[in-house]
Amino acid sequence: MPSLQTTAELEELREQIRAARDPSKPCIAVCGGAACDGLDSAAVAAAFAAEIAAQGVAAKVDFRITGCHGYCNKGPNVLVGPGDVCYFEVKPEDVPEVVASAAKGEVVDRLVYRDPATGEKAVHMSEVPFYKHQMRILIGDIPRIDPTRIADYLAVGGYSALAKALSQMTSDQVLQEVKKANLRGRGGGGFPAGLKWETTKNAPEKTKYVIVNGHEGESGAFMDRAMLTGNPHRVLEGLIIGAYAIGAQQGYIYTRHDSPSMARHITAALEQAKELGLLGKNILGSGFDFDVELHFDVGIFVSGESSALMRSIEGNTPEPRPKYIRTSVSGIWDKPSNLNNVETWANVPEIINRGADWFTSIGSEKSKGTKLVSLSGHVVNSGVVEVPMGTPLRTIVFDIGGGVPEGRAPKAIHFGGAMGGSIPISMIDAPLDFDGMAKLGAPIGAGGLLVMDEDTDMIEMARYLLDFLVKESCGKCTPCREGMYQMLKILTNIIEGKGRKFDLERLADLTEVTSLGSLCALGKTSSDPLKSMLRYFKPEFEARIAAGSAAGSEAK
Amino acid sequence: MSDITLHIDGKEATVPAGTTVLKAAQKIGVSIPTLCHHPKLEDYGGCRLCLVEVESRGRTNYVVSCLYPAETGLVVRTRSEKVDKVRRLIIEELMARAPDAPELVRLAYEYGADRNRFEKEASFCVLCGLCVRYCAEVKQKHAVGFIENGHVREISFIPEIAAKECWDCQECFAICPTSYAQAAYFLTEALAFPGQRKKESAPIGVEGDRMANIPAVPITFVKRPPASERELAG
Numbered sequence: 001m002p003s004l005q006t007t008a009e010l011e012e013l014r015e016q017i018r019a020a021r022d023p024s025k026p027c028i029a030v031c032g033g034a035a036c037d038g039l040d041s042a043a044v045a046a047a048f049a050a051e052i053a054a055q056g057v058a059a060k061v062d063f064r065i066t067g068c069h070g071y072c073n074k075g076p077n078v079l080v081g082p083g084d085v086c087y088f089e090v091k092p093e094d095v096p097e098v099v100a101s102a103a104k105g106e107v108v109d110r111l112v113y114r115d116p117a118t119g120e121k122a123v124h125m126s127e128v129p130f131y132k133h134q135m136r137i138l139i140g141d142i143p144r145i146d147p148t149r150i151a152d153y154l155a156v157g158g159y160s161a162l163a164k165a166l167s168q169m170t171s172d173q174v175l176q177e178v179k180k181a182n183l184r185g186r187g188g189g190g191f192p193a194g195l196k197w198e199t200t201k202n203a204p205e206k207t208k209y210v211i212v213n214g215h216e217g218e219s220g221a222f223m224d225r226a227m228l229t230g231n232p233h234r235v236l237e238g239l240i241i242g243a244y245a246i247g248a249q250q251g252y253i254y255t256r257h258d259s260p261s262m263a264r265h266i267t268a269a270l271e272q273a274k275e276l277g278l279l280g281k282n283i284l285g286s287g288f289d290f291d292v293e294l295h296f297d298v299g300i301f302v303s304g305e306s307s308a309l310m311r312s313i314e315g316n317t318p319e320p321r322p323k324y325i326r327t328s329v330s331g332i333w334d335k336p337s338n339l340n341n342v343e344t345w346a347n348v349p350e351i352i353n354r355g356a357d358w359f360t361s362i363g364s365e366k367s368k369g370t371k372l373v374s375l376s377g378h379v380v381n382s383g384v385v386e387v388p389m390g391t392p393l394r395t396i397v398f399d400i401g402g403g404v405p406e407g408r409a410p411k412a413i414h415f416g417g418a419m420g421g422s423i424p425i426s427m428i429d430a431p432l433d434f435d436g437m438a439k440l441g442a443p444i445g446a447g448g449l450l451v452m453d454e455d456t457d458m459i460e461m462a463r464y465l466l467d468f469l470v471k472e473s474c475g476k477c478t479p480c481r482e483g484m485y486q487m488l489k490i491l492t493n494i495i496e497g498k499g500r501k502f503d504l505e506r507l508a509d510l511t512e513v514t515s516l517g518s519l520c521a522l523g524k525t526s527s528d529p530l531k532s533m534l535r536y537f538k539p540e541f542e543a544r545i546a547a548g549s550a551a552g553s554e555a556k
Numbered sequence: 557m558s559d560i561t562l563h564i565d566g567k568e569a570t571v572p573a574g575t576t577v578l579k580a581a582q583k584i585g586v587s588i589p590t591l592c593h594h595p596k597l598e599d600y601g602g603c604r605l606c607l608v609e610v611e612s613r614g615r616t617n618y619v620v621s622c623l624y625p626a627e628t629g630l631v632v633r634t635r636s637e638k639v640d641k642v643r644r645l646i647i648e649e650l651m652a653r654a655p656d657a658p659e660l661v662r663l664a665y666e667y668g669a670d671r672n673r674f675e676k677e678a679s680f681c682v683l684c685g686l687c688v689r690y691c692a693e694v695k696q697k698h699a700v701g702f703i704e705n706g707h708v709r710e711i712s713f714i715p716e717i718a719a720k721e722c723w724d725c726q727e728c729f730a731i732c733p734t735s736y737a738q739a740a741y742f743l744t745e746a747l748a749f750p751g752q753r754k755k756e757s758a759p760i761g762v763e764g765d766r767m768a769n770i771p772a773v774p775i776t777f778v779k780r781p782p783a784s785e786r787e788l789a790g
Contacts, residue, residue, distance in 0.1 A: 300705060322601045322623040475683065475702070475709030476602050479642075482649035485707035486674045506673070513645040516618050516638070517604045 003277035006285045007163040013276075014154045021155060026061050026102040028052075029079045029143045030090075032261070033068025033226055035383070036075035041065075044076045047092040048099065055096070057103040064146045067230015067265075070139060071130050072222075072383035079143045084125035087111045116380070116402070130381045133399040135362070135388050137370050138346050139223075142230035147265045150272035153233040159278060161349035165241045166286040169352075174245035175201060178348065180356035182368050187213055187341030188416070188445040188521075190367070190434035196338055199328040201246045203336035208248040211313070211332075211339040212239055214255035214262075215297055215304035218418040219468065220448035223372035224342040226384045228255065229262040231346070232269035236292065238348030240278065243290045246338055250291055254309050257296035266294050301472035305520045306339050307331075308474070319474050320520030343372050343447075364390025367433040377414070377450035378404050385449075390431045397428060397451055408453040412537075416445025418465050419525035421532030422458065441532040445525070458537040459544055463491040465529045473522065480523030483514035487530060499545035507534065562630040569626075577621035577632055578606055588634050589643065589663055591650075591733055592684035593622045597693050603650075603684055605663075607642050609633040618642070640667055648673040650682045657682070657734040680736040683709055687728035687737040697721045700728065700737070713741050715748035 004010050030036075030045040045065050052058050069077040074088035080102050087098060087108070094111055101108050113122045115129060122128040145152035153159070165174050179194030200208055212235055216224040228235055239251050253266055270292055273279045281289045295313050297303040303318040310332045312318035331337025347369055351359050360368045367389035373396060376382040380402030387396060393413060397403065404410045414422040421442035423430070430436055437444050452461065466488045475481045487510050490503050511527035511534070518524045534541065561570045562580060569580045576599060581588050591603035601623045608621045611631040618638065633639070647669040651660050655671055655678060664671055683702075688711055691700050699717040702709055713722070722741060729738040 322599075322620070324619065324624050470706055473706040475705045475707065476685075478602070478604050478646050478649055478682075481683070481707055481709065482652065483645070486649060486652070489675050509641070509645055513642050517607055517620075517642045517646065519601055519604070519620075 003275065004284060005277070007167040010154075010159060010163050010276075010284060014157075014160075017151050017155050024082060026105065027081045028061060028063045028098065028102055029066045029069075029081065030064070031067070031069040031075060031077035031079075031143070032065040033072070033075075033077075033230065033384075034222065034259075034261075035068070035072035036077055037261070039075040041076035043092050044078070044090050044095065047095040051095045051099045055099055055103065057099065060103045061099060064152075066145060067142045067147050068139075068226035068384055069143050070134075070136075070226070070384040070386075071128075071381065073381060074130075074383075079125065081144070084143075085123055086113055086125050086128055086131075088113055129402065130383070130400055133395055134386050135370050136386045137350060137362075138234075138343065138372060139227060139230065139384060139386050141234070142226070145231060147230055147232055148268045150233060150269070150276065153231070157353075158233050158349075159237055161352040162237050162240055162244075162278065163284060165244055165352050166284050166288060171201075171245050171247060174241060174352065177356050178242075178245065178351060181351045181359040182356075182366075183344065183347055183351060183359070184367060184434055185340060186343035186347075186371070186447070188419075188443065190438075190444065193340055193344050196328050196340070197242060197246050199326065200248070200336040200338040203329045205335050207250075207335045208246055209332050209335060209337040210239055210243045210246060210248040210251045211309070211337060212251070212253040212255075212345055213304060213306070213309060213339050213341045214253055215309065216342075216446070217256065217301040217304055217472075218446055218448070220376050220414075220450050221374050221417045221446040223374045223384045223447055225256075225259060225262060227346055227372065228253075228342050229259070229265050232265045233273070234349060235342055235345045236269055236273060236279075238345035239292065240283070240290055241348050241352055242338065242340070242345065244286075244288050248338070249289060250293070252293050252295050252313055252332075254295045254297065254303075254313060257299060263294070263296070270294060300474070301469075302474045302520070302522050305522050307520065309339065310337055319476050320522070322519065362388050364431055364433045364436075366435055371432060371444070372447055373432070374446075374448045375401055375451075376448070378408070378410070378453035378456070379451040380405050387432065390433050392429050392431055393449070394428045396432065396449060401451065404451060404453045408455065410451055411454045411456050412452045412458065413442070414450040414452060414461070414529070415442040415448070416528075417448040418446070418468050419522070419528050420445045420448070421528050422452070422461065422536065423532065424536050441528070441535055443525075443528070458533050458540050459491060459495055462530045462533045463488065463495060466491060466526075469522070469526045473526070477517075477519040477523060479514045479517040480519065480526060483510050483518075484523075484526050486510055487514075487527065491530075494541065494544050494548065497548035497551050499541075499548040501545065501549070503545060504534070504538070504541060560626050560628050562626050562628065562632060564632040565634050571626055573626075575626045577608060577610070577619075577624045577626055577630070580626045581621060581632070581634060586634055588621050589666075590622060591659065591682060592686060594686055594690065594731060597686070597689045599623050600685060600689065603646070603682070605643055605646055607639055609636050609639055643667050644669045652676045653679050654682055654734045654736070659733045679710065680734055680739065681711060682734055683711070684733060685711075686731045686733070687711060690728050690731060695721075695725060695727070697725070700740070711737065711740055713744040715744055718744055719749040 048063050076090050078087040078090045097108050113128050125131045141156050183193045184190040214228050302308050303312050305320050306327050308318040308320045313332050327337050363369050370386050370388050373385045375385045410425045412422045423440050423442045470484045470488050473480045511531045514527045515524050559570050560573050564581050564586050567584050569584045571580045588606045590606045592600045599622045601620045606621045610617050644667045647663050651671040652674040687700050692698050699721045700713045703712045
């Protein structure tokens with residue numbers, strides 16, 4: 001493809017791509033997301049490719065492997081368009097039937113989803129309970145595109161926001177729009193992205209950096225990976241627009257080294273964007289120069305902490321450094337560096353396309369837009385979910401998640417990943433929103449929602465999360481390194497029946513000092529899960545300690 | 557650069573812009589405990605003992621003074637109930653590692669810390685990183701570094717460098733708050749290059765030095781095959 005010189009040329013190319021495609025032609029999309037891949041969706045995809053050739057229907061049926069469709073425990077997922085007919089748990093032997101009926105525009109009835117509760121059939125995506133309560137603004141395009149082909153992204157309107165920003169808006173106008181949208185950082189803190197951008201923009205240094213934090217590293221968080229692997233161009237488009245608003249010349253996408261498909265998709269996206277002139281010098285004739293490099297971590301969780309991440313990009317050990325000067329003023333090589341999470345960047349193109357007023361019409365009073373949630377645990381339906389901010393947790397757990405399996409009662413919800421918090425099920429009507437969740441002690445954080453049933457041992461849960469964090473602490477500062485380790489030892493003792501009366505007091509002191517005294521966000525929030533469990537489930541700890549000491553004295 | 561005036565424990569301090577709160581406090585004779593701070597080294601912020609309470613624009617915050625830059629009108633309190641509690645806990649945590657380190661014993665006395673509060677797992681090192689940073693920043697030899705992360709992190713001398721560089725330096729021994737740097741060095745020497753630290757002359761002119769008469773031999777390291785191959789061979 002030739003390098004595009006103007007926004008008009010981009011629109012021309014888009015029209016060519018669209019004209020060459022027949023929207024009524026059936027297209028089979030096989031999910032190649034992480035969970036489906038684990039269920040060998042590759043074999044299903046290979047079967048489709050072979051079957052389409054064998055039946056000689058290549059002219060009648062399109063086929064593509066896409067990123068994550070979202071319904072992870074029902075994989076391999078297959079979606080047949082137009083009309084988004086859903087097939088779940090597809091096996092290679094189902095493939096001939098699906099191909100034959102797709103070619104005829106029919107539905108394979110025996111493979112159609114049936115509601116486990118009511119037995120009701122749901123043929124189309126919009127009817128499947130898991131999907132129908134969602135608002136899939138960020139991830140909706142993923143089943144419609146092959147993430148390794150920029151043409152697919154252009155066909156669904158990709159890079160039109162970039163064209164609009166570069167040709168119709170000044171960098172200040174772009175910034176104002178994002179500020180007005182009150183887009184809050186999806187990485188955990190919920191800090192307004194526009195204000196962060198402004199700080200970097202106004203910092204005196206001329207050299208500025210923008211960075212995508214794609215370092216999602218904890219168990220139960222998988223939505224950023226789905227977004228970045230399934231639609232890398234969307235994140236890249238957001239990044240380029242941000243760089244334009246801020247005045248940055250260089251961008252970085254920082255991600256995990258151990259996700260080969262993600263690395264492949266990002267690499268392909270960068271190459272194609274460069275080839276089309278959407279990256280590089282004088283982008284779309286605007287005079288704006290910008291380039292992006294992909295950078296991998298060294299396999300430690302703390303690499304996702306902003307200052308550690310920037311040390312890592314510099315080529316140093318990813319150890320957090322003090323942040324009394326913000327990285328937005330002094331980041332990579334002491335230059336102003338604006339870091340946003342994958343999901344934050346992915347929101348930018350639609351804000352520019354549809355405007356801040358549209359964005360603020362979605363969500364709750366202080367948290368706007370939608371939120372990606374990684375739904376897992378003791379829940380019937382698990383996967384990547386997108387809902388408007390302010391959606392009650394009940395909707396996510398019961399309407400989308402289908403409740404707890406095998407008729408067991410839910411006990412608690414853990415939100416926010418390894419540094420999040422657990423709340424009792426009685427709080428299930430709480431809205432998913434930055435400030436509300438933080439007040440409950442279960443901040444949105446990494447965006448993982450874990451449902452726990454009545455048999456869950458909360459002390460074991462706290463121990464499990466701490467065990468993860470203890471191993472991921474870099475070890476630089478005392479409260480994080482030693483404090484967490486002592487907490488882990490105390491919890492292990494309690495579980496082993498060796499708890500002692502003063503353990504709760506020791507835990508309270510350790511959690512307080514670790515959050516007050518640690519150097520970086522990992523340390524500061526590492527004791528949040530334990531704090532929330534001591535807040536809501538203290539009697540369980542007390543009972544276990546009492547039972548342990550009773551058993552201990554009996555033994556004597 | 558212009559000067560900045562702040563208040564530390566009620567006393568006025570005027571320092572050049574960019575000065576840390578710790579240095580400002582030291583300048584006016586207010587003492588703040590530190591373990592990982594050294595005037596010749598880059599500020600590190602690892603031990604967190606120098607945590608203080610600062611009040612700026614009506615907001616109270618807890619920051620480590622060795623890193624926090626002084627700002628005009630800043631009010632600093634180097635002792636408060638909360639500050640003392642944090643320091644006490646940190647001392648208690650570190651005493652699980654180095655229960656008898658003189659500096660910790662002294663601090664424990666000052667802050668009423670209980671050396672037996674947490675389960676001991678003596679490693680004799682508080683991971684202040686003074687030896688590592690001194691060797692890298694001042695001596696620029698990188699003979700000692702950190703290995704591993706989190707609670708299993710430790711310092712480790714790199715035999716190839718230590719054998720060449722350490723015999724006439726050993727300056728890190730004096731700045732180590734627990735004597736562990738010295739122990740780690742001699743352990744490395746005993747295991748990796750016994751008797752080879754001497755080159756032309758003895759480093760420290762000790763009378764009756766047993767090593768004084770051992771001739772210098774070229775240093776060679778036995779390269780061990782990787783574990784997987786060793787298992788196969790065995």
